[in-house]
Amino acid sequence: MKRIFKLIEKYFFIIILVAVVISLIYPSLFNWVLSEYNGISILNLLLSIVLFTMGTTLKVDDFVNVFKNPKEIAVGISAQYLIMPLLALALASVFSLNTALTVGLILVGTVPGGTASDVITFLAKGDVALSVSLTAVSTIISPILTPIITLFLIGNQINFSPVDMFISIIEIVIIPIILGLILNYKFPDFCEKLKDYLPALSSIVICLIVAGVIGVNKHAILTSSSIIIIVIIVQYFLAMLLGFAVGYLAGMSRKQIITVAIELAFQNSGLSTGLAKTHFPSLSQATVPGALYSVWQNFAGSILAYIFRRYV
Incomplete structure (x- = not known):
């Protein structure tokens, strides 16, 4: 069983x-992902599962690391929420882009930062501790910064x-995340065993979210696919390049530069999809950029991790 999950x-x-x-072939197969059960959004519930699994991998030491690398954390977080x-x-x-796609792209x-960045950083031989700290800190402060920045950028529209x-x-x-953190604190040995299975579980959940959003928006994606796909690809690679530039200008080490670049390019696109559906229900296409970004960042990230590991 463990082998299958790996x-x-x-x-x-x-x-x-x-x-x-x-x-795309059987879009109705995943309609349930964007539906509700007893008034609870299944999409948001799936996202919570992913973040819970993230919480079970975190320890208090991960947040202590923030104070060990204040410069790197400050640079990474500033880039995350500015660039x-x-x-x-x-x-x-x-x-x-039309209004709906603009809203979706801005939410992305x-x-x-997305949890997958930690895995890609590991594969790319970057600074995993820094990656975990950046993901954790950016996630913890997101309830404040995400709404404020979104309001500033599109509130007039x-x-x-x-x-x-x-x-x-x-x-x-x-x-x-807090529930996962508590579980890890109370039952560390149990959570250590879960580490063999939770990344795969999160992967499956993310696949369901992406499939659900793409299935529901099949027509919108096929009719506007070329432009939005180009935008997503450009956004990803520009983020990666800017991350390299920021790390280099900040005088970071090779591993830290790779980490900041990956962290900047990897977004919690599932969360952007959930927020788009919840807070912009009249703009159905607003969920599309998040779904497409999720597909692209994981596909391209796996390839780039190999390149970074071998040649950078």
């Missing part, structure tokens, strides 16, 4: 591509409640 974790980028193909939102806004303007830029978004992030992100 294979799922290892070949996640292939599994997610298969999920996308299936969702990514502004990059998203610039690309939406340059490519003249304003959410915290679309009416939404940043307070409600703050509450959503607390429910979807912070509470599951």
